[in-house]
Amino acid sequence: MKKLLSFLLCAVxxxxxxxxxxxxxxxxxxxxxxxxxxxxxxxxxxxxRKLTDEEKLAYLKIRTAFIDHKKSVDIEIPVETADxxxxxxxxxxxxxxxxxxxxxxxxEYYYYENTMTTSSxxxxxxYSKKNYDLLIQxxxxxxDKIISKFTDKTTDYEKIKIIHDYIIDKTEYFNNNxxxxxxxxxxxxxxxxxxxxxxxxxxCAKAGIRSCExxxxxxxxxxxxEAHVWNKVYYNKKWYNVDVTWDDPVDNLxxxxxxKYFMISDRAISATHTQEDKGFYVPAAKxxxxxxxxxxxxxxxxxxxxxxxxxxxAAEAAKKGRSSVTVRFSDEELxxxxxxCFEETNDMFSILERASKKAGGTxxxxxxxxxxxxxxSYTYTIYFYxxxxxxxxxxxxxxxxxxxxxxxxxxxxxKTE
Numbered sequence: 001m002k003k004l005l006s007f008l009l010c011a012v013x014x015x016x017x018x019x020x021x022x023x024x025x026x027x028x029x030x031x032x033x034x035x036x037x038x039x040x041x042x043x044x045x046x047x048x049r050k051l052t053d054e055e056k057l058a059y060l061k062i063r064t065a066f067i068d069h070k071k072s073v074d075i076e077i078p079v080e081t082a083d084x085x086x087x088x089x090x091x092x093x094x095x096x097x098x099x100x101x102x103x104x105x106x107x108e109y110y111y112y113e114n115t116m117t118t119s120s121x122x123x124x125x126x127y128s129k130k131n132y133d134l135l136i137q138x139x140x141x142x143x144d145k146i147i148s149k150f151t152d153k154t155t156d157y158e159k160i161k162i163i164h165d166y167i168i169d170k171t172e173y174f175n176n177n178x179x180x181x182x183x184x185x186x187x188x189x190x191x192x193x194x195x196x197x198x199x200x201x202x203x204c205a206k207a208g209i210r211s212c213e214x215x216x217x218x219x220x221x222x223x224x225x226e227a228h229v230w231n232k233v234y235y236n237k238k239w240y241n242v243d244v245t246w247d248d249p250v251d252n253l254x255x256x257x258x259x260k261y262f263m264i265s266d267r268a269i270s271a272t273h274t275q276e277d278k279g280f281y282v283p284a285a286k287x288x289x290x291x292x293x294x295x296x297x298x299x300x301x302x303x304x305x306x307x308x309x310x311x312x313x314a315a316e317a318a319k320k321g322r323s324s325v326t327v328r329f330s331d332e333e334l335x336x337x338x339x340x341c342f343e344e345t346n347d348m349f350s351i352l353e354r355a356s357k358k359a360g361g362t363x364x365x366x367x368x369x370x371x372x373x374x375x376x377s378y379t380y381t382i383y384f385y386x387x388x389x390x391x392x393x394x395x396x397x398x399x400x401x402x403x404x405x406x407x408x409x410x411x412x413x414x415k416t417e
Contacts, residue, residue, distance in 0.1 A: 040064040043205050045092040046212040050281035059085045062121060066096050069129040072122045079116045082109055084279045086121075091215055091278050094198040094205075095136070098181030099126050126179070135183040142186035143203045156209065157290065160233055160242070161262070163203045167196060168248040168257050193245040197229040200244050210234035212283070214241070216276040219375075230261070230273065238287040241269045252400045253383070254393075255324055259292035260377040271376030293328035293379070301330045306338050306380075310351045314384060315358035323394060326381040335378035342370065342380065352384060362386050364412050369405070390415040 039060035051059060058077045062085055065073035077085075086107050089096050100106045101124050109121040127135060146166045150159055171185045173192065180195025182202045191199070197213045204211035211233040218228035230243035243261035261269065265288045275282065293299045298313060300306035306327050313325045329335040342348045349365060356363035364385045371381040383394070391398045391406075391414050398416070401409075410416060 038064075040067050043095050043202065045088060045094070045201075046210055047088060047092050047280040047282065055081060055085065059088060062086075063089060063093065063096060065121075066099075066123055067132075069125060069132065070123065072120050074120050076117050076119060079111050079118060082111070082118045082121070087278045088280050092213055092280055094182055094202045094213075097194070098179045098184075098198060099132060100179065101126050102178055135181065138187050139182040139199075139202070140206075143182075143206050146186075146203050147207050150207070156235055157263075157295070159207055159209060160204070160235060161292075163200060163207070163209075164242060164244055164247065164262060165257065167199050167203075167244050171196060171199070171248065173245065173248060173250050194229045196245040196248070197231050200231045200233075200242065204231075204233060211242075214273075214275050214282050215278055216274045218243075218246070218273045225274070228273065230269075232283060232285055233263075234283075235263065235290055238289065239283045239285040240264060240287065240290055241266065241273075241285050243269070243273070246272075252395050252397055253324075254396055255322060258326070260326075260328075260373065260379055262292045263290040263295075264288070264377075268376050291328070293326070298326060299328050299330065300334070300338075303334065303338055303341060306334075307347065307351055310348075310382065311354040311358070314352070314355035314363065314382070318355065318359035318363055318384075318386070323385060324381055324383045326379050329378040329380070332374065332378060335372075335374060335380070338380060339372050348382070351382075355384070367408070367412050369408075385409070385412060385414055387413065388415075390417065 040063060041060065048056060048059060058075060058081060061075055062073060066089060075082075086109075090100050090107070091097055106124055107121065109118045111118045125132070146163055149162055149166075154162070167185060170189055172190045173196075174180075174184075174190035175192055180191035180193075180198070182195070182198045184191040185195040185199035186203075201211050201213055211231055214230050214232055216228060217225040218230075219225050228245075230241060230245065232239050233242050234240075240263040241261065242263060246261045247258040249256050249258060264285075266275075266285045268288065268291075269285075288294075291299070298309060300309055306329065309327050310325055313327075317323065317325055329338060348368065348370075352363060352365035352368060356365045364387055368385070369383040371383075373379045373381070385394065391401070391409060394414075395401060398406075
């Protein structure tokens, strides 16, 4: 008997709803070396490398049919394998996942109940073939624009950072009930977390950098968990987490780029993120060697070291026209001691005074604003201000400032117009 199984996709994060029992995958009587030449291998997801030859061939056949906007494809594979490959198509492949409709029977297949093998697979789409091709073409040009910033001297770490920074600078977080694409992030400039992650993965792949997407949940500032997507990237023979979405805060500050979730380990990110198993390979990120704050000297192991870093880095930032510094602390105990010190003593005023002298007296040393974050990163950020500057130099919309902040900054001497 032939039965129908449907896959449903929910808005970010889409989760496949599969009924029935999981069965052991069989083997296929096919060869990947000959038939595969006819299939679309453009920008394949990293997890494709970890498939068996038989699974690779099956995925290429399904993927090519989907990219070509076929209504269906005849394919005979074990049901368990079909489920795995459909999950890759819906979640891991930046060329296909955004074109799977939300809230409908997006992908269906018929299978034989006696052998538990599929006979055919049916697809539905968000975009027409013409619009899909145009979308990919424009996104591809945007990706090339990012890569054009690389030179022969650009290191792999710097390439990863350039991609991270460009997406943050270009894209604003936009929440709706549809899936986001590489086009939404790189061209339109607004996307949800899946769009951020697809864009990062896509540009990395074009740049020859191994990366993949990780799916699961993340705990927001209110303590509730929500579905989320982020990335993992391969650097110097080790894997690291990168969450471009969470490094792009939704706030009123003009200078708001963060590196709290850039090149961090599974241990670090697990404080807020929980990765879920979608049935395909996602590498472990065990190393903490490439942490941004360690690499660029914003990492403190003692309180005195933190004070020196704040003063020196604030002066360096001021000379470049920037007005914030973030320091990551080595552990929770040191972080708590630093927060207590900065908030209960006059040490921060001394730091600002030292920084101002090093920067030529341009920094207001009577006060600053700060942000303490112990969610996973143990970071402390200070926002300082320049003499003779205006509120609009720092904030996108001055009217959004609460009265307490507005009065404090006005008292520091910032101009309101």
